[in-house]
Amino acid sequence: MKLLVFSDIHNDSEAARHIVEQSSNYDVLIGAGDFGVMRRNLQTCIETLREITTPTVVVPGNNESIGELTKACEDWSAVRVIHGSGIHLLGRDFYGVVGGIPVTPFGSWSYDFSEQEARKLLRACPNGAVLVSHSPPLGAGDISETGAHLGSVALLETVERTCPALVVCGHIHPSSGTRSSLDKVPVINAGPGGLEIELPDD
Numbered sequence: 001m002k003l004l005v006f007s008d009i010h011n012d013s014e015a016a017r018h019i020v021e022q023s024s025n026y027d028v029l030i031g032a033g034d035f036g037v038m039r040r041n042l043q044t045c046i047e048t049l050r051e052i053t054t055p056t057v058v059v060p061g062n063n064e065s066i067g068e069l070t071k072a073c074e075d076w077s078a079v080r081v082i083h084g085s086g087i088h089l090l091g092r093d094f095y096g097v098v099g100g101i102p103v104t105p106f107g108s109w110s111y112d113f114s115e116q117e118a119r120k121l122l123r124a125c126p127n128g129a130v131l132v133s134h135s136p137p138l139g140a141g142d143i144s145e146t147g148a149h150l151g152s153v154a155l156l157e158t159v160e161r162t163c164p165a166l167v168v169c170g171h172i173h174p175s176s177g178t179r180s181s182l183d184k185v186p187v188i189n190a191g192p193g194g195l196e197i198e199l200p201d202d
Helices: 013-025 042-049 066-072 115-122 153-162
Strands: 002-006 028-031 056-058 079-081 085-089 092-097 130-133 166-169 178-182 185-189 195-198
Touching (some): 042 066, 115 153, 185 195
Parallel strands (some): 028 056, 056 079, 130 166
Antiparallel strands (some): 002 195
16 A cells, blocks of 8 residues: 655645645555644645545644534545544554644644543554554654654553554654654654655555
8 A cells, every 4th residue: 555644734835735746646645634724724725635536534633623624624525534533444444643642832722632531532543553643652753853752652552552554643843754663663754745655455
C-alpha cells in the first residue's frame, strides 16, 4: 500500500494544492490534522483538498474540532473523518485520535485532550493498525525547538500495547517531516509537504 501522509497545512493554499496534485499517485492519503488556523479558515483549506478522489483518512488537529472538520468535509466523498474510531480500508485497519495531547498552553481555542481522556479514546485501537494522531507519542516525532520531548504518554502506551504498522502524526512543527521509530514501529511527523510511505501488503 502506497501512502501520502501530511499534517499541519494551516490553510497554506500552496501546500494544499501540492497535496492535491500528488494525490492520484497513491492508494490512500492520510491527513493528521491542523487544516485551519486557531479554529478559522478550515473551510477554505478543505475546499481545495476535496478535489482529491483517492481514499483519504483525516483527523482534526488542535486547530479545529471533530464537529468542525466533519461539517467541512460533508461534500468530500473520498474522505473519512475518524476520532476515537477506526475504518477498514483496502485490507488495513486505520484508527484515529485527535487534538492536542496532552493539553497545550494555547488557551481556549485549542482543541485539546488530557492523557486520561486520550487513553479512553485509544482503548479500541486494534493491534497492527495504522494509527493516525495529530499529536505524536512521547519519544518520537515530538522534539520541540528547545530539544524537549512534547509527545503523549497515552499514545506511547498505545504503541507499546498494539504495535501499529505505522504511526502518522504532526503537531510539533520543529519535528515536521521527520521519520523515527518506537520499538521498531515507524513514526512519521508528516508536515505540510507530504511524505510517501510504503506499507507491505498483509
